[in-house]
Amino acid sequence: MENKLVLTTIQKDVINFSLPTFNEIPDVGLYLEQTCQFINTSLSPFKDLYLTNSMISNYVKKGIIEKPIKKRYSRQQIARLIFIAFAKPILSLNNLKIAIKMQDDSYDIATAYQYLREESLNCFKYVYQLKEQLDDIGTTHTAEKTILRNIILAAVHEIYLNSYFSVTKATD
Secondary structure, three states, X not given: OOHHHHHHHHHHHHHOOOOOOHHHOOOOOEOHHHHHHHHHHHOOOOOOOOOOHHHHHHHHHOOOOOOOEOXXXXXXXXXXXXXXXXXXXXXXXXXXXXXXXHHHHHOOHHHHHHHXXXXXXXXXXXXXXXXXXXXXXXXXXOHHHXXXXXHHHHHHHHHHXXXXXXXXXXXX
């Protein structure tokens, strides 16, 4: 398949993609199955970004996210799980814990999630060649933001490569 056609094929996943805003994440308390469905629907264009019920349960058991209250996951937990879906392909569990602690020490969950939302779109559009350079997101320049950008950028590069090879393989 011609290179330009492959690129156009995989770019379609990014063109209309955007994570929900923090306030669009349900705050009624979702059960495990609903939480998993919401996250996977939000990330649906990218098959590498997903969580299963058992993954979420394991993150709770390992203390990476807080235990649900009365088996219901809050908006804050769902936002954290969306970050975990991005980070899990590239970070070990120990490094994931460090990244989350760094985030907790630096920003409240709503601010951190908003940055994840904006930076993920920024990185997707850049890596998928829909814009020529990365934008500066936010007003501060901290080591924590740099780490988060690099986590997102690494995840997006992996997603891009998997999409590219999947499309080229399908046409062979």
